[in-house]
Amino acid sequence: MEALRLILLYLHLIGFALLLGGAVAQLVTGKIRMNPAMLWGAVIQLATGIxxxxxLRDGDEPSPVKLGVKLLLAVLIFVMVFFSRKRDEVNRGHFLAVVGLTLVNAAVAVFW
Structure with a gap:
């Protein structure tokens, strides 16, 4: 079971990299939109997070409150990316909210 957990964790980190990397790429280009890397990153994050x-571990499960907060953040990120993926350009505040929620989700994982 530990191997399965490590594979899921590895894929979860790849999803984070796609989501944040895709966002940084959009910020650098100047035309802010949700790209496929961000969409796939959000999907991978949600699926592997679940x-x-x-x-899978013996008594070392995270708290249900932490899991609930992370699930809420992941669903919010997914919804924000999914429903604005076909726009030519998205509002800067909306885009920065996706980036901010992504960073908050990572902070919850690390510091909680």
Whole structure:
């Protein structure tokens, strides 16, 4: 089971890299939109996060409150990216909210 958890964690980190890397790429180009890397990153983050929340370890599960907060953040990010993915350009505040929520989600994982 530990191997499965590590594979899910690895894929979760790849999803984070796609989401944040895709956002940084859009900020650098100047035309702010949700690109496919961000969409796939959000999907991978949500799917692997749900898999990681399964009780695969012996007594070392994270708190249900932490899991709930992370799930809420992941769903918000996914919805914000998914429903604005076909726009030619998105509002800067909306885009920065996706980036901010992504960073907050990572902070919850690390510091909580």
């Amino acid at each position: 898999g990681l929340s399964a009780p």
